[in-house]
Amino acid sequence: MEIRKKIVSGIAATLSAAMLVSVAACGGNDSASDGPDDGSFMKVDVFSSTANYQGVQKGWFAKIVKDKFNMELNIIAPNVAGGGDTLFDTRSTAGNLGDLVIVGMQNGRLQKLVKSKLITDMTPYYGKMTNVKRYQAGVDYVTKQAGQDGVWGVPGNVSDESPTKSADGIEPAAAPYIRWDYYAKIGYPEIKDLDGFADVLKQMQDKAREETGDDDIYAVSLFKDWDGEMMQNAMAASQWYGYFAQNSVLVPSDDKDSQIVPASQVGSAYDKMIEFFNKCDRMGLVDPESTTQNWDNLSTKVTNGKVLMSIWSWLGKPRMNGNENQEKGVGFMLAPLQDMDVYTPGFQPEGDGNTFIAIGSKAKNKERLAKFIDWLYSPEGIYASAANSGGAACPKEMCWTLNDKGEPQLNEFGEKAMFNSDGLQVPAEYGGGSYNDGISTLNFKTVNANSTDPDTKSAFNPQLWATQLAKQTKLSEDWSKHMGGAKTDIEYLEKAGKLAVAPGATYTPPEEDSQISTLRSSVKTEVINASWQAVVAKTEAECQSTFKNMGTQLNDLGYAQVLKVDEDNAKALIKARQEIVKEYADKE
Template identity: 25%
Template sequence: MKRRFKGQKMLLLMLVAIMLTVAGCGQKTEEPVKATPAGTAQGEGTKPAEPPVELTMSAPPFSQSFPPGFQDDPVMKEIEKKLNIKLNIIPANAVGDVSAKFAAQLASGDLPDIASIPSAEMYKKIISAKAALPLDDYLEKYGQHIVKEIPQRVEYSRKFMSTDVDGNNDGKLYILNTGGDSASDPLEVQAAPNLRYDLWKKLGFPKLETMDDYLPVLKQMMELEPVNSDGKKNYGVSGWFADSWGDWPFQTVFGMMEGKSFVRNWGVLDMESNELTPLLTDPDSYFWKGITWFNKAYRLGILDPDSFTMKWDNYLEKLNSNRNLLSWTANEGGTQAFIQGGTPEKGYFQMPAPNNLDKYIVSFAAPLGMYSFMISKNTKHPEKAVELLDFLLSYEGTRLIVNGVEGVHWDEVDGKPVFKQEVLDGLKNDTDYRIKSGLNKYNNLAGRGYDIVDPRFNIPLYFMFQPQYVKERMSAVQKEGVEHFGVELPGDLITKTKKYKYFDTSVAANYPPPTEDIKLIETKLANFIKTNQYKMIALKTEAEFTEQKAKFIAEVQKLGADQVYQWYKDEIAKAK
């Protein structure tokens, strides 16, 4: 899944000047040795500081878009200072078809020094092409954080991510994952309906007990506020269906609201039992509930028609300019736009879980990581590339990525980290603060989960999860909403009323590679789904939708969906 983790974090740089004096035994004290610009002492007989090594790195999409290239924010400058590396970074947001570009680079051998791998399907092709640098010989000197802090990821990668297309595995380490662990914000859960609370209030707080209840309410909201502050048309909900993960709302969000997740495209895994049930062929699965809901929104005229041609960046632009009345994650950019526009009474609130079940997935726990990286065998600087990956995968690296630079963004006070007031003000008042400061700008490069314990401070690695900051992050609208519902935090409407948990993806990740027969069926199914799932949303009548749904299910059964589902069901039972 593309975990789209929300952004309101911080980072910056710390400057330390060290002056060394040299005194001879029994002799006059000499003049202090001058320091180089990098802070390295330079005197007679010493070499000047080496110029920084330049590395190119492709990356997963970040929660805020920025142009590719060398970045000059304080966080990146701190990385350069610590590692003597200048990083030319290429976010997936700026690439277009990431999978196609990666496949072309792999075929030509023209990969960046460190490459983000867009899908697990590429692992075998990478190994067969011998495109990745074996990391084993570098770990002792340049990868001690990897060895000591994530040994389970190393073991898993060697066993499951080092196999070529013929099934051969040499047991070496080629691929490592950033992200993962767990990352649930105490303020709000990762995915739930985030609604324009002020408009809901104007309508007299109509009931919203099911997702279908939202549909007429969103229609009325569009009538209350048909355009945004720029005069552009508002819609109840939107999508980014043209992107590779455009099905996230109905493949992931609708499942999270039922305490379920999907395995590939074929099965539904319950968060408690880890039992697998069909995803595509069960007409009542959450996949079909999501598709049906979006079709109803389309027929009601509340689904943005641009959804079928938009990618994530286009969607995010509309979200941040307050043209969507409902989103699935926190609309921080839109909230800040309202505040800066002088209308702080407008804003969004994360609503209660819209179902009568007692289960809810608040976050995905991925102790094996989420975003895969490899180092190209053609890199001219393998040691520095390993050193950078090692730093990003460490507690220290994650601390820097998500919180900023000690002494610039935060200080240690009485043994605990405390953010500077200008950082808190910047996050609250400046929509571009994260881009300029670097604070959580590179969220998907962080090696560890945000809420695992930082061994230095014995608190969550993301300092904003400390109690004194959680309530401080609430907007005026959120404060009004929690008072209306009688809770302390918006997330309490789910975590205090439902049976909830982090969904551990380890079981689903530990089945063997599918057989060639299963892979062939999977490819045919994936192509069919990609071509047809969004067509279902654009059907104009309920009768037509019912007819096409039956044909869709019959076609995937004909293509072998039941056979693939049974294979995964059996293998996951063994993996448990």
């Protein structure tokens, strides 16, 4: 198997652990009565920590489930009920989480569920779960994390694609995106590096203000409310240069040539982005409300045309690139930053290392529930239950058919469902009602939608279909013309040698010692405060000294202990990455 030269750490590392929970020893009994299934109607309680809706599933997805399994799904959602882990604790203590369970496996939660007999070993039913067996590596990972033999669940976001192949589909999550229409109006100047990028952004800002007469248009707008281990915006932008943050360290794009580095290290990718934002600020390109606004404020400004650069594909494009704007040549597109080496995760054979789906120990008709889980991992189930964002959240016939060449092609309803679903009504034959209201409320992505459908030989995601890529707008045509004829961002980055693929290694960090967590809290506060101070520094020298002094302050806070933990976890992640690459190669 050919492995790309640029390989970075697996995105599957779960960086934020769920609160440690206490599960009572009086948990459920796996031998609960489960007599023969007579096929009669059953209401299924689904405890889903990922769901954002509580109540009975409605609409077209409900109709599919009723027709195929004679079941009704009743969603129990901690995110809606509130109280953090309280609902989980209460139901666990009672010995019955639900008939189906979708929860995280980190911080020992999976082991607790198994030990307390709150979930079922699906081994008796596994022989018939032919769709799930396509993702055996994921099932094995759950078993390994459970610490006990058996089939305890199936993880989310699995794939049978190569772990060294980009799983991002058409575009990376974090990359330099710009308002292409203003870039075109200033003559498509080359952008060699970040210094040159700042100069180009200045020209774009000047042009936008000149044309609109609005002085509140800024090239760059930032926000604080997602800050965690670091200043989130600079951390995310570090991915432009192939680094992925894991807690307080950056995992390099090539472990052979680089080393794991603290984000606080002078010269790190994080430092590089801090200095870039500072230069932009000194040039008058940064929105002065960046230090006080939140994500919602920024999103509104992007929608209103007040921001010219987007750190992520999913900020600028969804809010500006509507069909009407694209036909005018207006919208965000990937910038041709010559020295970028953009991070992208590889497919994850073992899943995302976070959530999994299982059968509750008190459930009745467990064999039928096992069939339902297996269906969720079938092509039909993937199309029906995939998240709408980047997925194919509607089934064949309702949304798409095969054309004369045997290629999947969206119909008129499917086009609206995938890209402009507000107010869309579902035909009565498919259940009627609002399309959006009928989307699966499990909010659980079983298989990465950019994986290949074994039946159509195309991706599950319609955005990757040849029939969809053939549809060009004025905006996409102009961008393609200036980007070597590429139809997608990933295609351009691959051809240009600017894509750093992170093998999809699944790694769940061990539970953290409370002393380290306490030290980490102080470290995070110092890193975030110093980073913002550096960004708004009045001179380049002040920016650099502020960042350098941060390292001294961190040492006084006991950062060495935190760094040791983070470096060990990063090394374990790299090892897992190397192992998954070898394992996949051995299977070919």
